[in-house]
Amino acid sequence: MTIPVKPKALSSHEARDFKMLIDGRWQAGDARPIERIAPSHGVVVSRFPAGSKADAERAIAAARKAFDNGPWPRMTASERSAVLLRAADLIAARSEELAYLDAIEAGKPISQVRGEIAGSVDIWRYAAALARDLHGESYNTLGEGTLGVVLREAIGVVSIITPWNFPFLIVGQKLPFALAAGCTTVVKPSELTSGSTLVLGEILQEAGVPDGVVNIVTGTGPEVGAVMTSHPDVDMVSFTGSTGVGKLTMTNAAQTLKKVSLELGGKNPQIVFPDADLDAFIDAAVFGAYFNAGECCNAGSRLILHKSIASEVVKRVANLTQNVRVGDPLDPSTQVGAIITPQHFDKIAGYVAKARDGGADVAHGGGTLDLGMGQFMAPTILSGVTPDMAVAREEVFGPVLSVLTFETTAEAIEIANSIDYGLSAGVWSRDFDTCLTIGRRVRAGTVWMNTFMDGTPELPFGGYKQSGLGRELGRHAVEDYTETKTLNMHVGSRTSWWMPQKEKLA
Structure with missing residues (x-):
């Protein structure tokens, strides 16, 4: 809890x-x-x-x-x-x-x-x-x-x-x-x-x-x-x-x-290999999923875990999630606040119910937190999610983490790229070749390697596919609000196109 x-x-x-x-x-x-x-x-x-x-x-x-x-x-x-x-x-x-x-x-x-x-x-x-x-x-x-x-x-x-x-x-x-x-x-x-x-x-x-x-x-x-x-x-x-x-x-x-x-929108994966620093990743997984109550286009709402570590990771993520403080946004100790509207709360709950009915397991949370006032949802982990489920393909925009598994790098990349979004992604491995392969082949505007949701004004932000058009931030951000104009200047006299023909006829 x-x-x-x-x-x-x-x-x-x-x-x-x-x-x-x-x-x-x-x-x-x-x-x-x-x-x-x-x-x-x-x-x-x-x-x-x-x-x-x-x-x-x-x-x-x-x-x-x-x-x-x-x-x-x-x-x-x-x-x-x-x-x-x-x-x-x-x-x-x-x-x-x-x-x-x-x-x-x-x-x-x-x-x-x-x-x-x-x-x-x-x-x-x-x-x-x-x-x-x-x-x-x-x-x-x-x-x-x-x-x-x-x-x-x-x-x-x-x-x-x-x-x-x-x-x-x-x-x-x-x-x-x-x-x-x-x-x-x-x-x-x-x-x-x-x-x-x-x-x-x-x-x-x-x-x-x-x-x-x-x-x-x-x-x-x-x-x-x-x-x-x-x-x-x-x-x-x-x-x-x-x-x-x-x-x-x-x-x-x-x-x-x-x-x-x-x-x-985004439906952003974190791909985790067996050689990853799991202590660092577990913290990033909880942060990525529940930051801003998951109401974040960059939320790390999909964990794509190697099968050999999936059970351990789900258990550890669930254990750390128990320590997340949910409630009063005016309390400085709070980490997860309220859901924006009752209608949006119902939409999030609908995704969880549909996933459960489709065979996914609720490893943590899944329901309402009654705090006496306001609308709050318990941080939720769904394991046993398959790539065809709506909760794995659509933007839930709430504190819901979907867990999928893979066996090969090619399969992980296929799962990551199989949806309509391409805003951001993360990859966790101590092997630089693995990180670079994922970074180059996953179709997303930002790929974090052994971290998640870091940002700075110097780095461009935006997505592939249905995650958007153009980029914000970065040194070219001002240029996005401009038009280019060419001034083609001729120096000296100019011979018009008909002059040579006129001289020839003369």
Whole structure:
């Protein structure tokens, strides 16, 4: 059994009321606000404006005006970099406020969120550095009469749509790079977890971002997101969320052939060989499966174990899982928080029930944790899972670990690659040849070797197949928000194509 951490009642809490940011002004919506009920405490903790199509259109118009006529795209790179650095300092100064909002709205452990905010500060500073390194190319080898220059220009207005599972961290993987390139933006956070993004709007105003450069519209996907992904004045869409909604986003963007960047789902394997450092792996397996309650596109939700060690590994993972602390996200000792909504809880439980009915064994957990309030699920281990089961192929997005087995390296690679996703993977072996073979043959955007879910702003992040399009982070992240333009310059007089023929006729 895991260690329960019962939530304490929020006796003195008052729900916080927020407004949207459009063209530098904070505005309330016309409709009844969206009330966010904390998944850990069952009380209303935030109210967000229910943005409308008209709100989204006004935000897009503001961003369009700010890009076409405003100062931001015309600032020097050093000026934009200075603003981003000020924003990073202000984020750090308000880190506790931001961490509380993400913890209470998303049910995330406060200790974890503090780490995410610190990571976001680092990303904003990295993006500020990249702003000054954005450059084009020149070609002086094309002949005496030709000089070629390739420019990189901001792509224009960018719609940024972020999910509920990492509200502040993921907007930090997109927005600072778009700003560094000189773009203007419309941001839509999840209607479940909009608080920290709206506070970010305050921070950016204080940092010196001009009006209209960052607009934040809260509301639902059908009402607000649909406009942001289809409007002709939007030049690019950057979306993180489910693969299903990603496909809809791509369909909407295709109406005007917008550039699209998609970071979508994952069903990420950890492949473990008999010679692995099992002490290190066991810790990584529990962390990879239950970090953020498994509501993580990078979750290590599939263990692909060599048959000779499978029984031992399952037993050891189950034993360590008993020490995981589940419950109140505001308690610093909590490791796994609440499930985002009751509907999502039912979806996760449905996967577990279907796997059990299909012959899988529940080695740990499998049910609800009754902590007196909120919705919590026991970290769950399913052994005896086969590659054809839904729980082994589909993104459960919950604290559920599926265990599969293999005998040969080729079989492990086949199992890993047999699904529609390709976001990340892990391989555990003391043999470098084994790690490199898996690393080169598994179709995933990131392959960790003898570790799992490490990250840094310098390394690109994104997936193969239905895990998305494009990459975030890394030194080329700013370039993703640009277009290239060729300037082909001719030196001296030019002979037109008909001159030789004219002279011949004469």
